[in-house]
Amino acid sequence: MERIYILAILLFSCILACFVSSDIYAQPNLDRISISERSDGKGFVIRNHLTATPDSFKITQPAADLIQFIIYSSELTSDNFIEPSLPSSIRNIEYHKNDTGFGYDIFFDENEYFRASAYHDRNALDILIGLERSTKEVVDRNIDSSDFIYWYDYNQDSLAYDFRFSSDDDAFIQMRNNNGFNVIVLDPGHGGHDPGAINRSLGIREKDIALAVALKVGEYINQYMPDVEVVYTRKDDRFVELARRGKIASEANGDLFISIHANSARNTQAHGAEIYFLGLARTAAALEVMKRENSVIDLENGGGPMQLSEEELLIYELANAGNLAISERIAMMMEDQFRNRAQRRSRGVKQAGFMVLWNLPMPALLVELGFITNPNEARYMASEYGQTILASAIFRAIRDFKQEYDRSLRQTSNRVSND
C-alpha cells in the first residue's frame, strides 16, 4: 500500500516536472495561422497557433489598407507553418522574420476598412487578432504612419556617408547666412495635361504618384516638425511650368527644394529609387532620365526643347558649391533611408542637368521614387502603403538633416559665446 503511494507521488512529480520544464524551456513555435469569420459578420478573428507563450507582441496600423503584427521572440520558430486561406476582404498577407521576432503585413482590398486589436487567448497559448469592420473616416483618424514595423534590421554604422557639419564648413556658413533650415518646398512633378510617365496597362500615372507622395511628405513635416513651413508648387492636378516652380520656391525663400517623380524604362524589370542633384550627367542612364524629365519644356508655351550645356553646368557647379554640397549630403541621407529603412532598391545618388533644379538659390533634389514601367513597383507606388513608406523615407531624411543642422548651429553659437 505504501509502495503504491510512493509510486503515485513519483509519477505525479514527474508529470509536474515535465509540464513545468516544457512550459519554460520549450522553444515557441508558430504551427499555423487560421482566419475565421466572426459569427456576427462584423469581421474576422486571426488565430496564431503557438506552442509556448512569446515575450510580447504588437499590432500597428500605419496605413488605411495595412495592419502589421509582430510577435517579439527571438527564439520563435516558424518553419513549416501553415498559411491560412484568405477571406475576400484580405488581399494579401506577407510573412516576415527578423532578429526580434516573426510577424506579418495584412493588406486589405480596396474599400475594405478594419480596426485591429491583439490579445492572448485566455485558455491557450495562442494570440488572437480581432479585425473589426470599420469606416474609412474612423481608420484614417486612427492610422499612425510613423509607427511602421521595419522587418529588416539596419545597422547605424553602415551609413554610406559621414555627415558632420563643421562650423567653418563653406556649405554650413552659406546656409546659416540664409537664416536656417525652415522652409521646405515640395514639387510634385508634372500635372494637368502633362501626366509624366504612364503605365497604360495598369492605368497608373506619374503625376498622381508624385502628388500623393508630396502631400504625405508635407503632412509628416507639419505633424512632426511644426516649426518648419511647407510650400507646394502644386497641391492638385494642374500643369505648372518649370520656371513657375522655381519662382514659387525662390519667392518662398525655400531652404530646400525637392522635386518628386517616378521613373520609366524600356526594361520592365528595372526597379529602384534614384536621387539626383544638379550637375553634369556622368552616365548615359542619368542623361536619359534628365532628357525625359526636361522634355516637359516641349509642352510649355513658346518653349522649345532645351538642355543645359556642359559649360553652363560647370559654371553653375563653381558658383553654387555650397548649395550643391548640402544637396549631396541630403541626397545621401535620403538614399540611406530608401536603402536601409524603406527597403527599396536604391540605384544611388546621381547628378544630371534637370531644368527644374536650375538656378534655384537653395539646395535642390530630384527624387525618382521607382519605375512605373515595372508592374510590381507601379502597384507599390500607387498603393497607400507604398506611398506612406516612400513619403516617410523622404521625410526622415529631411528631419535627420535638420537635426544635424540645428546641432551644428548650437555648437557654433556655444563656441562664439565662449570666445
Ligand SMILES: [Zn+2]
Ligand atoms: Zn517626372
